[in-house]
Amino acid sequence: MHVDVAVIGAGIAGTMIARELARYRLHVEVLEKEAEVSFGCTKASNSIIHADAGPLGSNTSRFTARSHRLFDPLCDELAVPFERPGELFVAFDEDELGWFEQLVETAPEKDLEVISLTRDQVLDLEPAVSSDVLAGVLAPAGGLLYSFELTIALFENAVQNGVRFRFDTQVVGARQCTPAHSCIELRTSTGPVRASYVVNASGVRAGEVARMLGDDSFESWGERGERMVLDQRCNGLVTHIVDRSNIAAVIAPTLHGNVFLGRWDARNERGDERTVTTSSGIEGILREAQRVIPAIERRDMIRAFSGVWAVNSRGDQIVEASPSCPRLVNVCLIPPGVTIAPAVAEEVVGILDDIGLVLEPKEDFEPRREPIPDFSEMTDDERTAIIERDPRYGRVVCRCETVTEGEIVEAIRRGARTLDGVKYRVRAGMGRCQGGFCGPRVMNILARELGLDLAEVTKTGGDSWLGKPRMWDGCEPRSSGERVAASEHVGYGGQDGK
């Protein structure tokens, strides 16, 4: 198969680039090793659109400034919830005050609006902040969204406009076609792809993929950080994204009324990308967060998770035509990847144009994406109307978040293939019972809609199976056979009602 552009990776960078390329008359294919979009680094991103990032003159700083001009129209077109509560930097020592001076001084050049605050002004704005605070800087541009919601919306809109996605597809080899570097041939776990141009947006693995094509201009690896979500009863504890010391500790509200805690510093050895949480990591986040907001309590934690992000040997965003491989564009984003993604996609299209890709705008490009109907947010009249049209919207499957079968079927129609894919799209299983009641029902709906056996339904694709056919269904017991036989006459069948 020959395509104009192959994009490797369907995280925030890959989907943003794919959606930009969807504006043109091109055959674009996105190759993703996971089962769905955003299942790599993106799904565990902190979902904060930082007001400021990177030193003046860095790519990070340039892309951050540009992206802030793109986010509002983008989220509006894609119907992705986005708010700008503002980012409040707080200082607790002299070093941090020094950093503030620098921040305020460079702000005009970064196109960044900042407001210097005294200690009392900080405490007026965020009464929960520790009274040990020395001063603050407010950057009103700081925003919140859910990275996976944005990524899924970009995916849907790209598909709507003709981009094709291939999942469970890992690039395992690549070479430049002969003669005269006319294209690039990728070997993947699901067959070969020939592409006139390749955008290498494979995140942590970007360096590895570049080396497959003889480009060793950079290295990339993963780093890990732990994050925590506090119960909705903490809603209102902070109203701004509160950052200590240029993001060593982050305490942020979320769009669903929880509170998010995180920190930037990596907790692992280079190359350790296990998304693992540890007691010491969780305690560390809590301790740092409590120094900023003393009212935070451990018992409010409802979920801890671990995020992985890419880091590269240059310490700045890599968005460039490969210096050694014609027709290859490398995109290796380091934090804050989601914040800079819209500007990066714009730049990638410019680079492709520069290196010879013919960009002919599509007249019928549809920038708008319709959101999946949200039953829980509807008025009674809207509910009555949608149930009349499709009775499946009258069947509540997830009772904690009030998600109906109609919404779940629509999520699957738009590309959800796994239990987590459904959860990220419509919140089924995200509530207080964490899928205790709806899990098996969503599994059944997935099996029915995708024509699968229940044993083929997974949590996140790959080997994340959820159930196996029972032992007695056509095969011998695999273990404990003797024990079962021996105990059948011992005590089975007593008064053990529960």
Added chain:
Amino acid sequence: MGSEVDVAVIGGGPAGLGAAIAARKAGADRVVVFERAEVLGGVLHQCIHNGFGLHHFGEDLTGPEYAHRLIEESRAVGVDSLLNTMVLSLGADRRVKAVNERGLIDVQAGAVVLAMGCRERTAGAIGLPGTRPAGVYTAGVAQRLVNVEGYLPGEEVVILGSGDIGMIMARRLTLEGAQVKAMLEILPYPGGLIRNEVQCLRDFDIPLSLSHTVTCIHGRDRVTGVTIARVDEQFQPIEGTEREIACDTLLLSVGLIPENELSRMAGVPLDPVTGGALVSESRETMIAGIFACGNVLHVHDLVDNASLEAEMTGKNAALSARGERVTSGDTVHVRAGRNVRYVIPHQVDLEGDEDRVRLWLRVTQPVANSVITLGQVRKRIPYGRPSEMITFRVKRSVLREIAASLPLDEEGAASLPLDEEGAASLPLDEKGAASELELRVCCDPE
């Protein structure tokens, strides 16, 4: 719809069905059960083991058999039911709004019975460190997968927590050919009934490790193992006791939480200990005309007890719907004292049809050869475990005597001199407990 019903029952499990049947029998004309699943009977359908109904039906039944009998009886006495119907809101005015495939439903009820049951505590709620792969299930989800869907949740299983469902599932999975490698309990004593420990664990050689917990979950896509460790008296893992167990499944049996979201919506005051409503002896909550029974009120050990409670609740709901009083007005509060975790009901009548008041309580710490006391009323118990509900029956005439003998305070209200030590704190209704008579149930060594 905008119609009126006498008694609206929210939840069609054993408690809801029992209440609906009793309400019909007590003369309520229109009794409607709102059930979110596609069948009545609730969680009983996935409890295919036996041992149900010994008290209520005098027979040893499986869960589905027990459910079947209740469903048949509810039909016979003319209970209406709405299946696949989710109640979206409940008001203190007993207005019920629900939805199903046919549209929105809006009902004004004379009385409401809350019977929504409970849910399981999850991995997130207990903050297990490690990865978040597939293969971590609550015991009830695993039970549904095996017994209803016909799929095995995994082949090599570790179970954290020793609640009853966990023990039942240890046996179930063993019978299905899976290997249950260990059951861990963070407390120094088992969390379920003794008979389940005997019949589900010991009879199947399943090792139970007390004072142990999981300190890390391993695996990217699917669970590949867990690290376990012994814990100290503060439940902190003891360094050097860690051990890895290879497994593909981790089941959690770490407690049940009453599902009171609708109760909160209606403004029903809850007991922070049970997680259920504060109720009078009639099982009326602090909001007139709204009743609660079954696991939404407090987690029961036996469905038979839930049925017993439901019968009384349904009858009182029918009375309330007709405008009759369900409480004499001459009442005393009952509170948990030394080594008692909670007592149900929170309030008892000094006048009533039945000669004896039935109190249900749980001890806080396991005890042997102890005595339960309420004033001068004593009940000896050979042993008591937090996991086993204790029935304590007290003569109403004795309660009246205790009440009459109490010294009166300046405002003329009686108050019992109480020992505050070890007392569970319980917020009482807005009337305030100080002006009302209050009795305390304690459990002490004999």
